Amino acid sequence: MRNNIKDFRKSLKMTQEELAERVRVTRQTINAVEQEKYAPALDLAFKLATLFGVGIEDIFIYGGHGRREVKL
Known part of the structure; x- marks a missing residue:
């Protein structure tokens, strides 16, 4: 999981x-x-997100693939 904590x-x-x-x-x-x-x-x-004033999704990037479109 990638993250932007250092930034x-x-x-x-x-x-x-x-x-x-x-x-x-x-x-x-x-x-x-x-x-x-x-x-x-x-x-x-959650503590980090609260301290930085952002959402968890702004700090942590799972997998690096971004969102995928799901076809139903």
């Missing part, structure tokens, strides 16, 4: 440590999520 974090001029403190996780967790080595739990995803 949102930098736009707020926050370090990984500062972001980690705000959402109550370790800096290592933020680093792993930013490097796409770890997919966060839903509660962390």
Whole structure:
């Protein structure tokens, strides 16, 4: 799962440590999520979205294929 966490974090001029403190996780967790080595739990995803003032879908991109048209 791709994500834009680093971009949102930098736009707020926050370090990984500062972001980690705000959402109550370790800096290592933020680093792993930013490097796409770890997919966060839903509660962390909501905390990040709330902090950044955006929807979860603005932060996380699943699969990279975008939306597909479904024919019925």
